[in-house]
Amino acid sequence: MFVKICGLSERVHVFDAIEAGADAIGLVLTASPRFVTPEMAKDLVAAAEERVLTVGVFRDEPVAEIERLAAASGVAAVQVHGHRSRAEIAKLTGIGRKLIRAVSFDDETLEENFGENMLLVDAPKPGSGESWDYAAMSELELADVRGRWLLAGGLTPDTVAGAIAAASPWGVDVSSGIETAPGQKSSELIRRFVHAARSASE
Known part of the structure; x- marks a missing residue:
C-alpha cells in the first residue's frame, strides 16, 4: 500500500512520515492553509533526503509556473488539481518529474488515461475532508493507471482501513485527517494513519 502524507510544512512531520514508513510527502505550493513557499519546500525536500517521493501540489497555476515552482523547490513529482486538458498534462x-493527476470522483475524465504516472481520486467535494462512498470506486475501470491510483478525501487513522477494504486502491493520500486544526499536523496521527493503512493492506 502506497501511503502519501500531504500538506506538510515542518521538518518534524517530514521525519515523522518517513519514520512511520510513508512512501511520499506532499508540499502545497498553491493557495491553502497548508501553503509553503518554494524556499520552505526546498528545505523540506532536503530534509527528506530522497527517502520518500517529494510531491509539489498545485491547483490552477499554468504549466510554466508549475515547472518554475517545481524547479525552485526541488520536488521529485508534481500533483495537479483542477480541470486539466490533455495538452497541459x-x-x-x-x-522531468513524476506526475500525479488529481480528480474528483465525479470528474468526467476519471476513467481516462492522460499519461499521468499516478491518478489521485478525491471526494466529490475536493479538499472538503468529507468521507464519501469509497465502494463506488470498485465499479470503475481506471484505464491504464488502474493499478496506480490513490484514494483521498475524508480519510483518517480510524477510517482508512475501511476505505481500503471498500475501494481496493493502490495507495492512499491524507491531509486534513491527520490534523488537529487546518494546517496543523499531528505526529501521533501521522504515525497512526500510516500504521492503519499498512495493516489494512497486509
Whole structure:
C-alpha cells in the first residue's frame, strides 16, 4: 500500500512520515492553509533526503509556473488539481518529474488515461475532508493507471482501513485527517494513519 502524507510544512512531520514508513510527502505550493513557499519546500525536500517521493501540489497555476515552482523547490513529482486538458498534462509529463493527476470522483475524465504516472481520486467535494462512498470506486475501470491510483478525501487513522477494504486502491493520500486544526499536523496521527493503512493492506 502506497501511503502519501500531504500538506506538510515542518521538518518534524517530514521525519515523522518517513519514520512511520510513508512512501511520499506532499508540499502545497498553491493557495491553502497548508501553503509553503518554494524556499520552505526546498528545505523540506532536503530534509527528506530522497527517502520518500517529494510531491509539489498545485491547483490552477499554468504549466510554466508549475515547472518554475517545481524547479525552485526541488520536488521529485508534481500533483495537479483542477480541470486539466490533455495538452497541459502532456506538457507536464515532459518536465522531468513524476506526475500525479488529481480528480474528483465525479470528474468526467476519471476513467481516462492522460499519461499521468499516478491518478489521485478525491471526494466529490475536493479538499472538503468529507468521507464519501469509497465502494463506488470498485465499479470503475481506471484505464491504464488502474493499478496506480490513490484514494483521498475524508480519510483518517480510524477510517482508512475501511476505505481500503471498500475501494481496493493502490495507495492512499491524507491531509486534513491527520490534523488537529487546518494546517496543523499531528505526529501521533501521522504515525497512526500510516500504521492503519499498512495493516489494512497486509
